[in-house]
Amino acid sequence: xxxPIDIRRFTGFRALTIxxxxxxxxxxxxxxxxxxxxxxxxxxxxxLSFKWYFDVFSGPEAPKFRAAAINSFTIALGAATCATTxxxxxxxxxxxxxxxxxxxxxxxxxxxxxxxxxxxxAVASLIFFISIGFKTGVMTIFIAHLVxxxxxxxxxISARMQSIPDSYEQAAMDLYATPWEAxxxxxxxxxxxxxxxxxxxxxxxxxxDFLITNFVKGAGxxxxxxxxxxxxxxxxxxxxxxxxTLLLGVSVVLVTLSWFVGRAGQxxx
Amino acid sequence: MKTILTSTALALTxxxxxxxxxxxxxxxxxxxxxxxxxxxxxxxxxxxxxxDTFDSNEAxxxxxxxxxxxxxxxxxxxxxxxxxxxxxxxxxxxxxxxLANFGNIQDQLVDVSFDPGRKSSIPYQWGSTSFxxxxxxxxxxxxSLSLIFEPPAELKGKVNVLDTSGETLTLASLYLDIPQxxxxxxxxxxxxxxxxxxxxxxxxxxxDVAKDVLVSGDAAAGMIWSxxxxxxxxxxxxxxxxxxxxxxxxxxxxxxLLKDAPNRENALKFMDxxxxxxxxxxxxxxxxxxxxxxxxxxxxxxxVANSPESNPPEGVKGVFVEACAQDVQEMYxxxxxxxxxxx
Amino acid sequence: xxxxxxxxxxxxxxxxxxxxxxxxxxxxFIGIFLVMPVVMMAVHSFLTKEFRGGVIWEFTFAxxxxxxxxxxxxxDEPPKIEWxxxxxxxxxxxxxxxxxxxxxxxxxxxxxxxxxxKPNVRPGWLFLITIPYWVNLLIRTVSMKFLIRxxxxxxxxxxxxxxxxxxxxxxxxxxxxxxxxxxxxxxFMVLPVYAAVERYxxxxxxxxxxxxxxxxxxxxxxxxxxxxxGIVAGCILVFxxxxxxxxxxxxxxxxxxxxxxxxIEEQFKGAAGNWPFGAAAAMILLxxxxxxxxxxxxxxxxxxx
Numbered sequence: 001x002x003x004p005i006d007i008r009r010f011t012g013f014r015a016l017t018i019x020x021x022x023x024x025x026x027x028x029x030x031x032x033x034x035x036x037x038x039x040x041x042x043x044x045x046x047x048l049s050f051k052w053y054f055d056v057f058s059g060p061e062a063p064k065f066r067a068a069a070i071n072s073f074t075i076a077l078g079a080a081t082c083a084t085t086x087x088x089x090x091x092x093x094x095x096x097x098x099x100x101x102x103x104x105x106x107x108x109x110x111x112x113x114x115x116x117x118x119x120x121x122a123v124a125s126l127i128f129f130i131s132i133g134f135k136t137g138v139m140t141i142f143i144a145h146l147v148x149x150x151x152x153x154x155x156x157i158s159a160r161m162q163s164i165p166d167s168y169e170q171a172a173m174d175l176y177a178t179p180w181e182a183x184x185x186x187x188x189x190x191x192x193x194x195x196x197x198x199x200x201x202x203x204x205x206x207x208x209d210f211l212i213t214n215f216v217k218g219a220g221x222x223x224x225x226x227x228x229x230x231x232x233x234x235x236x237x238x239x240x241x242x243x244x245t246l247l248l249g250v251s252v253v254l255v256t257l258s259w260f261v262g263r264a265g266q267x268x269x
Numbered sequence: 270m271k272t273i274l275t276s277t278a279l280a281l282t283x284x285x286x287x288x289x290x291x292x293x294x295x296x297x298x299x300x301x302x303x304x305x306x307x308x309x310x311x312x313x314x315x316x317x318x319x320x321d322t323f324d325s326n327e328a329x330x331x332x333x334x335x336x337x338x339x340x341x342x343x344x345x346x347x348x349x350x351x352x353x354x355x356x357x358x359x360x361x362x363x364x365x366x367x368l369a370n371f372g373n374i375q376d377q378l379v380d381v382s383f384d385p386g387r388k389s390s391i392p393y394q395w396g397s398t399s400f401x402x403x404x405x406x407x408x409x410x411x412x413s414l415s416l417i418f419e420p421p422a423e424l425k426g427k428v429n430v431l432d433t434s435g436e437t438l439t440l441a442s443l444y445l446d447i448p449q450x451x452x453x454x455x456x457x458x459x460x461x462x463x464x465x466x467x468x469x470x471x472x473x474x475x476x477d478v479a480k481d482v483l484v485s486g487d488a489a490a491g492m493i494w495s496x497x498x499x500x501x502x503x504x505x506x507x508x509x510x511x512x513x514x515x516x517x518x519x520x521x522x523x524x525x526l527l528k529d530a531p532n533r534e535n536a537l538k539f540m541d542x543x544x545x546x547x548x549x550x551x552x553x554x555x556x557x558x559x560x561x562x563x564x565x566x567x568x569x570x571x572x573v574a575n576s577p578e579s580n581p582p583e584g585v586k587g588v589f590v591e592a593c594a595q596d597v598q599e600m601y602x603x604x605x606x607x608x609x610x611x612x
Numbered sequence: 613x614x615x616x617x618x619x620x621x622x623x624x625x626x627x628x629x630x631x632x633x634x635x636x637x638x639x640x641f642i643g644i645f646l647v648m649p650v651v652m653m654a655v656h657s658f659l660t661k662e663f664r665g666g667v668i669w670e671f672t673f674a675x676x677x678x679x680x681x682x683x684x685x686x687x688d689e690p691p692k693i694e695w696x697x698x699x700x701x702x703x704x705x706x707x708x709x710x711x712x713x714x715x716x717x718x719x720x721x722x723x724x725x726x727x728x729x730k731p732n733v734r735p736g737w738l739f740l741i742t743i744p745y746w747v748n749l750l751i752r753t754v755s756m757k758f759l760i761r762x763x764x765x766x767x768x769x770x771x772x773x774x775x776x777x778x779x780x781x782x783x784x785x786x787x788x789x790x791x792x793x794x795x796x797x798x799x800f801m802v803l804p805v806y807a808a809v810e811r812y813x814x815x816x817x818x819x820x821x822x823x824x825x826x827x828x829x830x831x832x833x834x835x836x837x838x839x840x841x842g843i844v845a846g847c848i849l850v851f852x853x854x855x856x857x858x859x860x861x862x863x864x865x866x867x868x869x870x871x872x873x874x875x876i877e878e879q880f881k882g883a884a885g886n887w888p889f890g891a892a893a894a895m896i897l898l899x900x901x902x903x904x905x906x907x908x909x910x911x912x913x914x915x916x917x
Contacts, residue, residue, distance in 0.1 A: 017726070235481030
């Protein structure tokens with residue numbers, strides 16, 4: 001007997017979903033389109049052109065943005081690598097070592113960077129680095145990024161581990177594998193999808209950060225977001241739109257990659 | 270695991286070690302020096318140049334205080350800020366003999382009140398601060414600061430104001446005809462009331478956007494520096510730079526040698542480089558202010574040299590922003606904070 | 613949370629005894645580079661300000677006094693309650709709250725719509741919702757500013773289509789800030805609500821329908837109470853980052869509308885140069901946020917019992 005009304009359907013929800021997607025995508029699509037604008041005036045359309053992309057790579061501001069991009073990607077790579085390593089160790093401790101003192105507190109600590117507002121972390125880091133006489137620069141940005149990347153790396157790894165029973169490792173150890181061998185040869189390969197998507201999330205989060213970086217960066221050191229911010233304060237220029245579109249492309253590719261890695265991991269089981 | 274950690278950390282430490290020779294770190298106003306000129310300097314002296322930018326004299330001071338000494342070699346600072354920085358012990362000194370082109374400084378700019386005899390600074394550019402009005406929006410007479418502080422109906426809600434206490438409050442004081450660094454309570458209260466009331470008619474506070482809002486039409490009137498206004502006009506804004514009858518601010522920006530400059534030698538080379546008439550003229554052609562160096566005329570773009578913004582009519586009053594004593598300055602800071610914090 | 617989840621895998625003790633050692637890096641990095649800095653910030657909020665940036669190591673309550681009490685322009689009037697900073701906090705809470713409400717109004721229907729699609733297409737929909745979140749926040753905010761400026765594409769489109777005859781002034785308004793916050797954190801609302809709706813047992817709705825309840829009544833009386841934890845989680849995930857946001861007010865609000873983030877930034881990067889006051893404001897923000905989270909955690913444990 002069919003229900004007289006479809007209990008899953010609400011009038012207008014489809015329209016609101018479409019509205020939601022339009023709101024989310026419209027600004028990005030518009031900027032991407034205008035980055036191909038031939039006109040120097042950003043609001044008038046002057047035909048299709050790639051000239052702002054050439055400008056990004058060979059224009060007068062190219063060295064500045066190249067240096068910023070190198071900083072951004074080096075820091076993101078370093079911070080994501082370290083954060084993923086630390087997070088993997090933490091996830092193993094959380095899911096494979098039974099009870100130990102400070103376990104609950106450790107979990108709270110892992111999640112702390114998510115709970116403290118970004119502006120507070122930024123101010124606290126600045127005060128800290130100045131107080132201990134640390135020279136602000138690439139190193140301070142790296143340390144700050146590493147800290148807030150940890151929870152983002154931890155979440156997918158921990159989620160993945162939750163679904164891996166320890167019977168494989170038990171079996172390995174029954175066959176005289178040491179714990180280290182059981183971890184390295186059995187558990188680690190099973191964790192790879194989680195680790196990869198954790199790494200990619202941490203990488204993007206580091207690449208994304210503006211506020212904290214802006215507080216702890218030193219003289220003459222820029223990352224892409226701070227360089228872009230410096231430029232857009234004086235008005236949105238077409239070359240900024242081109243850089244934005246490129247960075248947008250990088251993010252989309254990385255997220256898509258992370259998504260497919262995650263799904264591949266799921267379907268294998 | 271640990272190896273990855275340590276090696277990454279090591280790599281980053283090496284990457285950030287910046288004490289090597291052949292570097293120069295500049296702290297400069299935004300959009301105030303052509304990149305080509307920096308490239309020329311870098312190529313000529315084989316020096317790696319890095320530059321950060323700021324958008325107000327106060328932000329310069331705050332950033333230098335928040336940073337560690339020895340981060341930058343040179344900064345570009347407004348007249349009154351040179352004095353404040355000297356009082357704070359932030360400046361280094363040099364002998365005129367250390368700069369081959371010291372003699373190129375225009376004679377009247379050597380013995381300036383904020384740095385008598387030029388012990389720590391050289392002139393960079395000078396210009397004025399006033400405001401510009403979009404003539405398509407407002408057709409009335411362009412002569413008074415009232416257009417900013419008590420705007421007519423056409424300009425209400427369309428005014429951009431520089432996001433810096435020094436210049437904004439000084440122009441407001443000129444409008445009210447009260448002295449700078451006043452500690453008279455009634456005068457300070459009047460100043461406070463004026464800006465608080467005017468704020469309702471202002472669209473935004475922004476220094477770095479001052480040109481862009483006039484070009485894009487987001488603002489129809491805006492406080493702005495003379496050269497920046499000329500650039501806005503060059504980019505198609507239908508505006509006129511106003512020389513108000515109440516007076517305007519004149520200023521002199523200077524390249525200062527910072528204390529603990531890690532690359533003092535290169536800093537002096539850079540200062541010397543900027544005293545070459547050709548290079549000073551390159552800055553003027555780019556930023557459209559006026560250089561303080563002898564012999565620039567031959568290298569100037571005639572359009573820049575003759576721009577209405579840089580050639581005020583006879584009889585316009587120009588005042589320098591004064592550096593107030595700390596207790597007085599704190600009251601002006603309070604007015605500014607009050608202004609900015611209220612909705 | 614993850615570690616507390618029941619089930620065999622989490623309870624495993626296969627590497628028993630290695631827990632503290634494996635956790636050590638967490639304690640070192642987050643302990644030294646986040647907990648310590650926050651402690652030092654707390655200390656700084658009780659120090660004396662140095663004129664134009666910096667601190668003098670003398671203990672004082674001046675920063676908190678300045679925050680809560682108004683002693684007049686010249687500092688010698690009898691103290692009154694200072695409403696301006698409380699006002700900035702209140703306005704930030706209000707702005708963040710409105711952004712949260714907007715997000716819920718759009719996010720709930722979206723989450724519901726996705727959760728009622730066929731299981732094999734749901735991940736695709738979710739993916740579409742999450743992509744924009746991973747795009748640089750700065751770029752998204754700038755894009756929004758470009759879209760809604762007076763002479764921007766939105767106004768041109770509306771003028772062209774005849775919906776309006778005068779361009780809308782959207783940039784530099786409170787609405788623009790709310791729009792920016794809403795836009796920044798909308799995915800944070802959709803995801804937890806989706807997770808809750810996906811677990812929702814539709815036989816409850818069927819039972820309600822059998823009792824002649826129409827869909828909207830069922831939504832109000834049956835569905836919302838059941839998926840409430842997801843909604844609350846979504847609201848917190850939107851509200852908390854909105855509260856301390858810096859980019860949206862700075863770029864979309866014309867730096868004229870002070871919010872908590874810009875107030876604090878001004879103390880360190882801007883002309884104000886009052887570090888203890890900035891540290892105190894940051895402490896108060898931290899207290900509010902941790903308060904909200906504790907309240908949530910408390911409510912959650914009560915529900916679980």
